[in-house]
Amino acid sequence: MSTVGETSNVLHPLVEKYLRKERMPHMACSGCGIGQVVHSVLLAIDELGLTPKDTVWVQGVGCSSRITYSTWVGDNVDAHHGRMFAVATGLKMARPDMNFICFTGDGDCGAIGGNHFIHACRRNLDVTAILFNNGIYGMTGGQVAPTSPVGAVTTTTPYGNIEDPFDMCQMAVAAGASYVARWRVTDFKALTNSLKKGIQTKGLAFIEVLLQCPTNFGRYVLKTSNPQDVLKWIKDHSVSQKEAEKLSKEELAGKYLIGEFVHRPERTGIVERYQEFLKTYQKY
Amino acid sequence: MPSGVIPGKYFVQGDEAIAEGAIAAGCRFFAGYPITPSSETSETMARRLPEVGGVCLQMEDELASIHAVGAASVGGLKALTISSGPGISLKLEGLGWGIKNEIPYVVADVQRAGPSNGVATRVGQGDFYTIRYGSAGGNHSIIALSPKSTQEAFDLTIDCFNLSEIFRCPVFLLTDETVGHTRELLVIPEEDELKVVKRFKPTVPPEKFVMYPLDTPGVINYPFPNIGEGYGICVSPYTHNSKGYASTAQDIQEKMARRLVLKVTENLDKLVRVESQKMEDAEFAVIAYGGNARPAVAAVDMAREQGMKVGFFRPIIVWPFPDAEVLKVAEKVKNILVCELNIDGQLSREVARASKGKAEVFHFGSGGVEPHLPAQISNEIRRLYK
Amino acid sequence: MERQEIRFAGFGGQGLLLAGILLGKTAALYAGKQAAQTQSYGTEARGGASQCNVVIDDKEITYVGVVNPDVFVVMSQEAYDKLIGEVKEKGLVFYDSDLVKIKENPNIRQIPIASTSTAKDMGRQMVANVVMLGAMVEGTKILDVDWVKACLKESVPQGTEELNLKAFDTGRSLFKP
Numbered sequence: 001m002s003t004v005g006e007t008s009n010v011l012h013p014l015v016e017k018y019l020r021k022e023r024m025p026h027m028a029c030s031g032c033g034i035g036q037v038v039h040s041v042l043l044a045i046d047e048l049g050l051t052p053k054d055t056v057w058v059q060g061v062g063c064s065s066r067i068t069y070s071t072w073v074g075d076n077v078d079a080h081h082g083r084m085f086a087v088a089t090g091l092k093m094a095r096p097d098m099n100f101i102c103f104t105g106d107g108d109c110g111a112i113g114g115n116h117f118i119h120a121c122r123r124n125l126d127v128t129a130i131l132f133n134n135g136i137y138g139m140t141g142g143q144v145a146p147t148s149p150v151g152a153v154t155t156t157t158p159y160g161n162i163e164d165p166f167d168m169c170q171m172a173v174a175a176g177a178s179y180v181a182r183w184r185v186t187d188f189k190a191l192t193n194s195l196k197k198g199i200q201t202k203g204l205a206f207i208e209v210l211l212q213c214p215t216n217f218g219r220y221v222l223k224t225s226n227p228q229d230v231l232k233w234i235k236d237h238s239v240s241q242k243e244a245e246k247l248s249k250e251e252l253a254g255k256y257l258i259g260e261f262v263h264r265p266e267r268t269g270i271v272e273r274y275q276e277f278l279k280t281y282q283k284y
Numbered sequence: 285m286p287s288g289v290i291p292g293k294y295f296v297q298g299d300e301a302i303a304e305g306a307i308a309a310g311c312r313f314f315a316g317y318p319i320t321p322s323s324e325t326s327e328t329m330a331r332r333l334p335e336v337g338g339v340c341l342q343m344e345d346e347l348a349s350i351h352a353v354g355a356a357s358v359g360g361l362k363a364l365t366i367s368s369g370p371g372i373s374l375k376l377e378g379l380g381w382g383i384k385n386e387i388p389y390v391v392a393d394v395q396r397a398g399p400s401n402g403v404a405t406r407v408g409q410g411d412f413y414t415i416r417y418g419s420a421g422g423n424h425s426i427i428a429l430s431p432k433s434t435q436e437a438f439d440l441t442i443d444c445f446n447l448s449e450i451f452r453c454p455v456f457l458l459t460d461e462t463v464g465h466t467r468e469l470l471v472i473p474e475e476d477e478l479k480v481v482k483r484f485k486p487t488v489p490p491e492k493f494v495m496y497p498l499d500t501p502g503v504i505n506y507p508f509p510n511i512g513e514g515y516g517i518c519v520s521p522y523t524h525n526s527k528g529y530a531s532t533a534q535d536i537q538e539k540m541a542r543r544l545v546l547k548v549t550e551n552l553d554k555l556v557r558v559e560s561q562k563m564e565d566a567e568f569a570v571i572a573y574g575g576n577a578r579p580a581v582a583a584v585d586m587a588r589e590q591g592m593k594v595g596f597f598r599p600i601i602v603w604p605f606p607d608a609e610v611l612k613v614a615e616k617v618k619n620i621l622v623c624e625l626n627i628d629g630q631l632s633r634e635v636a637r638a639s640k641g642k643a644e645v646f647h648f649g650s651g652g653v654e655p656h657l658p659a660q661i662s663n664e665i666r667r668l669y670k
Numbered sequence: 671m672e673r674q675e676i677r678f679a680g681f682g683g684q685g686l687l688l689a690g691i692l693l694g695k696t697a698a699l700y701a702g703k704q705a706a707q708t709q710s711y712g713t714e715a716r717g718g719a720s721q722c723n724v725v726i727d728d729k730e731i732t733y734v735g736v737v738n739p740d741v742f743v744v745m746s747q748e749a750y751d752k753l754i755g756e757v758k759e760k761g762l763v764f765y766d767s768d769l770v771k772i773k774e775n776p777n778i779r780q781i782p783i784a785s786t787s788t789a790k791d792m793g794r795q796m797v798a799n800v801v802m803l804g805a806m807v808e809g810t811k812i813l814d815v816d817w818v819k820a821c822l823k824e825s826v827p828q829g830t831e832e833l834n835l836k837a838f839d840t841g842r843s844l845f846k847p
Contacts, residue, residue: 023529056511061521070518070529075511077358078520080381083351086343090352091511093339094313094359098512119344274339281334284288295695295705406710466734467691467707469698575734582732658733 014042018052023071031218031227033185033211034067034132040188041101041130044195055099056091060084060113062105063139063213064132069103082113085120088127096271099199100127106147107137110166114146117168121175124203124269128195131168131206134213135221142216149237149254152221169208173262178203178269181260184234185211194260203269210234210256287475288336294470298437298463301470302392303328305441306364308478311390312338313356313363315349319371320404321461322394326366346371350378350391354454357382357389358519360510362445362483366392368461370401372411376418379454383424383544385519385528386496388448388455388483388508390441391415395460395574397625397652407461408652409576409625412634415456416603423541425548428456428603429557432577434468440600443557446481450504450554451547458602460625462575462655483508490515496526498539502550548604557600558609562588566595568669569613569643571635572623573599576655580623583661590662592669602631607638614639619668623661625652671703673727674812675736678802679753680745680766682720685799689743690722692803692821693813697726700817706734719749726812743806745769745785745798764806766798781809783844789837797837804841815842 011024019042028034045055052074059065061081069078079087084104092100109117109131120129136154137143144154146166153160172180179201183191191209198205212218212230219225222233238256239247289308296304302325306314314329316322326342333340339356343349346367353363367375372393382389393415397408416426427447431437441457448455486493486507495517497503509515518528523537531537548555559577562584563569572580577598587594597613599606614620614635620643622632632647639645648664650656676693678686687709694707703726710721723736738758744750745766757763759777767782783805789798800822807818819835826834 052516053512053514059520066530069520070527074516076516076518076520076528077355077511078518078522079351079355080378080521083347083378083381086348086351087355089341089343089348090313090315090355090357090363091359093341093352094356094361095510095512115344116348119348278334278337282337283335284337293699295691295698295707462708462734465708467694468705468731468734578731579733579735585732655735657735657737659737 014039014046018042018045018073019071020073026067026071028063028067029215031212031214032063033134033213034063036185036188037130037132037191037209037211038068040192040195043192044199045101048196048199050099050199054097055101058084058088058091058100058102058127060104060108062108062137063134064103064105065108066139082108082111083116084108084113085116085125085129089120089123089125092125092127092271093274096126096275101199102127102129104129104131106131106133106135106145106168110146110168118171118175121172121177121204121206124176124178124267126202126204126269126271128198128205129207130195131208133208133210134217136213136217138213138216142220148221154220169206169261172204172206176267177206177262178264178267179205180262182208182210182256182258184238184258185209186231186235187258197263201263201265202272203265203267210238288332289472289475289478291472291474294472295467296434296470297324297465297467298431298434298459299324299394299465300328301434301437302366302441302457302459303332304470304472305438306390306445307332307336308438308472309362309442309445309480310482311362311364311445312336313353313361314338314365315341315343315352315356315363316365317343317346317349317367317371319368321396321464322366322368322392324464325392329364346374347378350375351381353389354378354382354385354387357387358511358517360512363389364392365389366394368394368396369398369408369411372414373418376414376420380419380421381521382454383419384521386452386508387519388452390444390448390455390457392441392457392459394464395458403653405461406653407575407625407655409460409574410630410652411458412602412626412630415458424544426456426603427451427453427548427555427601428458429600430458430574430602431463432574432598433463434466434470437463438470438472442478442480446479449481449483451551452506452508453547456603458574460575466575485509486515494526495528496524496540496543498526498536498543501539501543501546504547504551504554552604555601555604556606556609558606559598559600561596563595563597563613563616565593567593567617568665569595569597569617569620570623570661570665571597571599571610571613571620571631573602573631576623576625579656579658580661582658583665586658586662587665587669590666592665594665594669605634605638610635610638611640611642614642617643618670619643620645621648621661621664621668622646623648623656625650625655627651671726671728673725673729673731674741675739675758676724676726676741676743676812677736677739677753678722678743679749680720682718684720684745685796686720686743686745687722689799689803690724692818692825694724694726695825696813696818696821700821701813703728704731706731708734721749741806741810741812743802745802747771762810764802764809766802781805781845783841785841785844788840788844792833792837792840794833797833800834800837801841801844804838805845808842808845
């Protein structure tokens with residue numbers, strides 16, 4: 001099941017069905033977790049019966065985007081760095097009948113595009129956004145990210161990161177997204193189900209995935225190039241919400257909570273509200 | 285789609301005329317961020333767009349506005365955003381995305397006195413080069429039209445939308461606070477009297493359609509399929525091949541850059557928009573654009589009354605700069621006085637370049653806040669007239 | 671008609687902008703003349719100095735601004751002190767005598783109109799601008815009174831038409847030739 005993008009002549013049936021063959025192999029580093037997330041996304045799309053005619057892939061800039069962009073057999077809209085949510089807003093308001101699967105990274109969404117992220121949540125824009133959180137700037141070569149852990153040594157924090165990381169799921173909940181969840185890349189089934197739930201939820205679905213970047217997070221922060229070591233680090237630094245209830249504040253420090261944080265399908269968003277609003281004010 | 289055009293006579297501001305022009309041109313998406321002196325356009329769009337079934341959003345910032353506008357156009361809606369100096373400098377980040385992906389939309393810049401926040405409520409003309417060269421990376425042309433009155437703000441907004449479809453690019457309406465805030469008569473004609481260019485659509489099936497015509501760089505009236513039309517389009521920030529796939533190859537970069545420049549420069553004949561007055565026997569020319577053109581015309585009239593053979597010339601299209609037409613002026617007169625609301629000399633620099641030494645070009649600048657007074661310009665004419 | 675330059679000045683919130691727009695709108699849409707209205711205001715949302723300029727002409731208006739007003743309608747001392755020197759020789763000045771103390775000047779005619787107190791007596795101080803407009807239109811005959819009234823009726827908020835027309839006519843009666 002992990003053959004997505006391998007330089008084999010045999011493509012995974014989901015790749016065969018939904019991705020552009022001429023864009024394979026993709027450009028992810030070996031051991032990168034992005035292919036695993038894309039696998040979940042394709043499975044969710046397949047199981048829900050979404051098609052290239054009714055579904056658009058939208059990206060920002062970063063590994064999450066550069067690896068997935070222009071690969072979907074339907075329409076692909078890749079934005080400037082940080083502008084994914086602004087672009088998704090224009091697209092969705094122009095074509096409220098279409099589905100938008102949006103890929104973003106921790107730098108794209110949490111730093112340069114932070115304001116658009118907050119306001120897309122506030123508007124509860126009816127799109128599905130998948131945050132690929134690898135805790136570092138991968139594409140540009142291992143600089144500190146707003147999600148990097150305290151103490152992380154990166155190419156721009158050679159003496160260790162002194163800033164706290166950004167919990168973007170808590171931000172999404174506070175700002176008003178309809179559906180917010182966080183998974184590890186290894187939670188394959190939960191992630192796939194969560195993606196399906198998110199796509200089906202009206203309003204913004206924000207799904208964060210913790211994934212391994214052996215090339216940069218591994219190299220600079222953990223001093224390893226082994227993807228399994230990075231996955232182990234993710235496992236050691238994450239805990240389900242249920243397990244978390246049993247842990248003290250000290251035990252929870254520096255750990256990612258895993259699971260669904262909010263599911264409020266009753267909360268309407270801008271797309272629905274605008275259509276209602278037009279019923280009153282459209283004259284011509 | 286209903287036009288939503290309400291023909292009639294109105295006494296309104298230039299900013300309001302931009303909104304009505306946009307709606308008449310078929311604009312159905314607006315995203316903006318409030319900034320003086322352009323907010324009246326946003327306010328008019330907020331009232332008018334829902335009436336015609338369009339989408340009007342006030343975004344979280346200038347960047348979001350221009351990106352949402354570009355995206356809405358990719359989604360199939362003609363779209364407008366508007367700003368002024370400090371906001372335009374932010375919007376330039378998103379402009380590159382629109383330019384590179386050949387997305388039709390219109391940006392209006394209601395210039396105010398700068399730099400930085402400057403004087404928010406008062407006029408300036410400092411963005412002439414900003415809109416031309418401000419988008420990082422170069423390798424593109426820009427189309428920009430500049431109105432001198434409320435009526436022209438309406439007419440040229442429609443023209444901007446048409447050119448954005450014909451040339452598949454963002455087009456600027458470069459206006460200023462004087463035009464934006466002056467209330468004047470606006471005549472909105474009947475719908476059938478308006479010339480509106482619809483988006484060009486592919487006539488070949490997706491497998492035969494070339495999204496980015498890199499091998500025919502000068503082609504215009506080229507189709508732009510939107511999302512959901514079965515063409516599987518690819519829009520991205522990266523240098524692209526004809527399908528839209530990223531490429532780092534030098535020959536692809538070369539072709540893409542040439543496409544973005546040549547589609548305009550090979551069709552200059554379709555872009556001539558200039559005004560001349562009293563140039564037949566003129567020995568001295570005054571050149572000005574936008575709201576500052578009107579005191580210049582008044583000054584030319586004053587000079588004529590004093591017996592000086594002075595004519596007036598105005599670039600209505602400011603980008604691409606009407607080099608050939610300016611050269612004709614330069615070949616006719618001894619001196620050219622360029623009046624503009626900046627001290628650094630922007631329009632005058634272009635006039636000097638286009639004149640090729642055929643006439644002596646003088647910059648008559650002001651930092652803005654007030655437009656030039658006719659008497660100031662006429663005094664300058666008298667001083668320089670030989 | 672020769673080019674006429676009319677300036678309204680006072681503080682923000684007195685409604686002088688509306689008075690100027692009404693005058694320009696009447697000229698452009700009812701009287702078939704050329705008209706242009708411009709304004710200058712501070713960055714503050716309320717208060718501050720406010721100026722509204724109107725040009726009316728039979729010919730095309732080249733310059734839209736007002737340099738030397740033929741008519742100056744003024745409702746604050748600050749605006750009077752700052753701008754009175756720009757009024758054209760033989761120009762007409764309509765000043766709110768409740769708010770402005772004038773300096774004698776034989777080259778211009780200065781006409782007191784107690785618009786603020788008159789509007790207060792009518793129960794609505796906010797119509798002082800329309801009182802001033804009525805006096806100015808009566809005193810200058812710049813546009814047909816019926817056209818201005820028609821434009822006023824069409825332009826003011828619904829339900830305030832009577833009040834505004836009354837204020838306009840009261841203003842007209844305050845002008846003594």
